[in-house]
Amino acid sequence: MNDVKLQVRNVSVEFDGKKIIENISIDLREGELVCILGASGVGKTTLFNVISGLIAPTCGEVFLNGENIIKTSGKISYMLQKDLLLPFKTIIDNVSLPLIIKGEKKSVARKKAQKYFKEFGLEGTEKKYPSQLSGGMRQRAALLRTYMFSCEVSLLDEPFSALDAITKHKMHNWYLNIMKKIKMSTLFITHDIDEAILISRRIYIISGRPGKITKELEINLPKSENSEELTLTEKFIEYKRKILKFL
Known part of the structure; x- marks a missing residue:
């Protein structure tokens, strides 16, 4: 696909004989926000550490604009939960x-x-x-x-989890607007199902130990400022039901 910015192919990570994640494959297109959704401990942050070049996978590859960036830091930006200013x-x-x-x-x-x-x-x-x-x-x-x-791809690891609900909703809308303006592509980690549905066009669900992709789900909902009302719609609730089956 011509507009694919980031490709993760068959990535597995093992520490001390224990598999953390297994056979993870993900695509991120230009200008897209994709959520990696899963419970704590399934290896979401480990995956980000591989993509950002902080650690090497046991096997698998990561490509940015077609270039293999395994063990290459400085190519992709990475923001953790805390602002760390x-x-x-x-x-x-x-x-x-x-x-x-x-x-x-x-x-x-x-x-x-x-x-x-x-x-x-x-x-x-x-x-x-x-x-x-x-x-x-x-x-x-x-x-x-x-x-x-890095102005091409951002990895955001639960960046809004410490904010209150009202501020969090405002930040969602603000970030989606900013992404359009600056043409940023984003991989976004969350364990919040509502957040994943509200902000993303696609969701990869990771579950199990070792963590594996159990489902890729496309979200066809309007990204509006009235997110509280959207969460009450039948379509939103149906997406939530589907996600819960694979977590």
Whole structure:
């Protein structure tokens, strides 16, 4: 498929003779948000560690734009649950950090990062510190930092799990809009069934030990701001029933 950005092919990981994930294959298309849904302990984060190049799989391959990136870090951005913003640095310096690490001068890195502050809803926060921002704003800053690291594919590991329900719904809508504007492709880990249905076009369900893909499900629902109402529709509930069968 021409528009496939990321391909994971038959990836398995074994530690100390114990299989963590087995024979995982995933496609991510350009501009798409795909959820990896599964309970805690089925190997979702292990899979992300392989895709991001942090660990090597026991077997299998990962391709970005057709290039094999196994054991190659720095190609794909990766954001964990916590924002991990450095408390002693301003927001502009937190966000521009990936560019500085790659060898950019601080002044140049700041200038490049500054261009995206308005788009990410962070205008006016440049000289503030993380402790001065709300949880939602800190996540926006962390997502912008992730984008500055790599603008093609992002791996998000339950990025909104620490937010309250209202803020979480707002962040869902905001992130989907941002993805369209900046043409980002996203793999999104969650164990929240509602979240997976609301934000993704496709869901890969991982279950068992070792973790395996038990189902790939396409979601044909409108991505609207009235997500609370959507969760009450018969179509939404039917998707939920299907997912529960494979978890």
